[in-house]
Amino acid sequence: MSKALRAALLWPHTWMGVTLGGLLIVIFFMGSLTVFMPEIDRWMMPATRVAVPQTPVSLDAVARPLLEQLTAQRATGGATVRDWLVEMPDARTPVLQLRVRTSAGGAGMMATTTGRRLPPPGTLGASSFFYPLHYCLLLRPGFVGYWIVALAAVAMMAGLVSGVIIHARLFQDFFTFRPRAHPQRLLLDLHNLMGVLALPFHLMITFSGIAIILPVVFPAGTTLLYGGDMNRFYADAIGNYDRPAVGVAAPLLPLDPLVEQARRLWSAEIGKDVAVAQVGVVHPGDAGAYVRITRVNDDRVTLHNDPLYFDGITGVLLARGLPGPVVGAQRVIAGLHEVRFDHWTLRWLYFLQGLGGSVLIATGLLYWLEKRRARHGGRGWRVVAATACATTTGVVIATLAMLVANRLLPAALPSRELAEVAVFFLSWIGTALHAGLHLRWQLAPPWRTQAILVGGLALTAMVANWITTGDHPFHAWAAGHGAVLGVDAGLAATALTAFLAAWRLARRVRTRQGKAWGPDRLAVVSTGVENG
């Protein structure tokens, strides 16, 4: 690569990192947590820590009475039922999740496979908070959040490509990690190391992430060929079937035989048992009712869940959703991102490389800060430094504070789930303010204080779980609550890493102060080396 090209690409690489780095760190961190979303959900929703069902669940005996209860609650005053949805239990989510939508609104509940209705969880959990924070920043109206995340992801791809070009000795530097070097050198070494080590993963994960929401954020083709009608595009693309309600009452067929028929059909094609993921009934109780059954994708990469559509009155197979080759390939790319396949080693690799993405961006950002600390240190630099602090240690503190709140807020607290969300955002804002105030007096973000806070909160969350649920590691092990054990182990590892980092930062400050004061006591200690 020519020197001119490297020089030309340096500033877009730098400025994309400085302006969008914080956002990308949050996206990567939340995405990494999402890999273990069902496990974090079990931790945050203790009522769902039930035994994994060993036999298939009867929808007619277990789910249907509960769905009818929900329907009776919601469909009052002449409201009509639109659909029912049942998410079947599996090894990672051992409960039934039921949802009813009516013209007067929706309602949902969770139940055990024996039909015991579980209390409302009082939390959004990882699946309804960390996950949407990852892909749309919780900004759903007008798809604003999707656009922002997609823009950041395109910048990430551009940053990866430009990073490969501008680092002239990229592969040599990969083997040069000097953990005891000067902070600037150490940060650049770590940035290069993470960049090369996980480059294929980071390229794949950013590309596949946008590919999932491509029709939403890049509707160039659908605008022209479908007049912007997304439903018509999806109906065409993945073979969705739909028909209107007739307005004539008719009894719905038993669902278990239809589920059995769907399983037989899939199994005959691939020669092994296939589990059912979801069963949906559209227009239940109407002569136009139909049943949509989808399969679990634990044995393959694609996200295409092979939906089968049955007539709800006669049981006739109406349609099967089969995408064409390009949409099929897009579903595989999407599957690479969402890692729904059952492979624990790969899940851990996704998790670690996702965190590696956060480290890659954070080290780039911190390198930029370190390089300019001595030269600038003005208001602009302090704003970037405070933002960097809030998006690195700050987001970890906010997440852990939410987990602590999840275990300590009273179960009867009204809108408990919103109180947890408030704790998350207030803690996050708090870390930014703390960093901002600290930087008014000292020329370095408060890494050590925030690292101690991370460690303290991780330990508190772990202990609070043991006290409030009785699920300490020995109990969790004995009861087969592997998810709880795993999350507690993750919290313990976080605490250990954070305390170790705080100790190393303190030692570095002491060493520098010692050098500065020296035997002749002539040097003046710079406040710039203080790490909070």
Added chain:
Amino acid sequence: MAWGFGALGAVVGARLGMAPAESSALFGLLALLVMPVIALWALAAGRVGRVWAVLAVGTVVQIALAYLIRGLVPGSGA
């Protein structure tokens, strides 16, 4: 520019006999690959005038062509 590429590709693909959904998905994915390359070139190029000329003219031409060709695609959502 990438939007124009995606739109033009989708209608040309549909005109050549691809299913509209397939064509939209294919050129959407290809445009996604083109986008960071264009972005890097635009940010790194020396002459801002040339960047604007290529981006503006390229976009307008591609989108205009896409709308023209869309009229020839049977059953398009126009």
